[in-house]
Amino acid sequence: xxxxxxxxxxxxxxxxxxxxxxxxxxxxxxxxxxxxxxxxxxxxxxxxxxxxxxxxxxxxxxxxxxxxxxxxxxxxxxxxxxxxxxxxxxxxxxxxxxxxxxxxxxxxxxx
Amino acid sequence: xxxxxxxxxxxxxxxxxxxxxxxxxxxxxxxxxxxxxxxxxxxxxxxxxxxxxxxxxxxxxxxxxxxxxxxxxxxxxxxxxxxxxxxxxxxxxxxxxxxxxxxxxxxxxx
Numbered sequence: 008x009x010x011x012x013x014x015x016x017x018x019x020x021x022x023x024x025x026x027x028x029x030x031x032x033x034x035x036x037x038x039x040x041x042x043x044x045x046x047x048x049x050x051x052x053x054x055x056x057x058x059x060x061x062x063x064x065x066x067x068x069x070x071x072x073x074x075x076x077x078x079x080x081x082x083x084x085x086x087x088x089x090x091x092x093x094x095x096x097x098x099x100x101x102x103x104x105x106x107x108x109x110x111x112x113x114x115x116x117x118x
Numbered sequence: 119x120x121x122x123x124x125x126x127x128x129x130x131x132x133x134x135x136x137x138x139x140x141x142x143x144x145x146x147x148x149x150x151x152x153x154x155x156x157x158x159x160x161x162x163x164x165x166x167x168x169x170x171x172x173x174x175x176x177x178x179x180x181x182x183x184x185x186x187x188x189x190x191x192x193x194x195x196x197x198x199x200x201x202x203x204x205x206x207x208x209x210x211x212x213x214x215x216x217x218x219x220x221x222x223x224x225x226x227x228x
Contacts, residue, residue, distance in 0.1 A: 038214055040216060042218075048155075048204055048221055048223070049218075049220060049221070050161065050206065050218040051218075052215065052216065052217060052218075055214065055215060057214060057215070062213050062214065063213060063215050075228070090202075097160060097161070098218075099161075101214075101216065103214065104148070104149060104163075104210040104214055105125070105166065106151055106163035106166055107151075107161075107163060107208075107216055108163060109160040109162070110160065111160055111162050112160050
């Protein structure tokens with residue numbers, strides 16, 4: 008039973024398209040995150056939600072819009088995809104300041 | 119914003135040798151977490167340290183939090199090929215913002 012699951016695992020799409028990545032956690036955690044990992048492996052926080060409320064938005068272009076319908080789900084919608092959006096996107100969850108549990112990642116390739 | 123630097127960026131060791139990665143911050147950290155990411159995988163939480171000078175062990179791994187809470191280290195004794203991956207430190211700052219260090223990639227060869 009996967010603790011943090013995100014779909015899809017791979018996403019190949021053309022520039023200008025709109026795409027969504029879904030994330031669900033069954034750990035009962037109150038905090039969920041989206042991270043972007045580039046080719047140099049840096050893990051950069053994009054958004055953080057606590058009990059469905061946005062608490063961190065790290066200067067991410069407004070083409071990226073997170074949505075949390077409930078505290079177990081945090082989806083990421085991306086409009087007008089650009090080449091520079093190609094990366095691995097990780098969803099994660101934690102209980103307060105405890106350790107974070109990550110999903111398997113979504114490898115996004117924009118062509 | 120706060121940045122947590124890790125050194126080295128990359129280390130290549132022979133199996134059986136020891137390995138250490140260091141995490142340094144210019145500001146006091148509320149806590150330190152360590153993660154391991156295998157090639158092609160996702161970060162996996164290893165441990166959290168919160169007290170000044172704290173030392174914790176997990177089998178061959180020893181984690182330390184500095185007295186001033188501005189640095190931390192992860193030491194692996196007698197590395198094995200299964201230790202290959204990138205090791206990240208991370209810190210939960212204000213508003214539960216979990217910020218990751220730059221990572222240290224470890225390669226282990228026979």
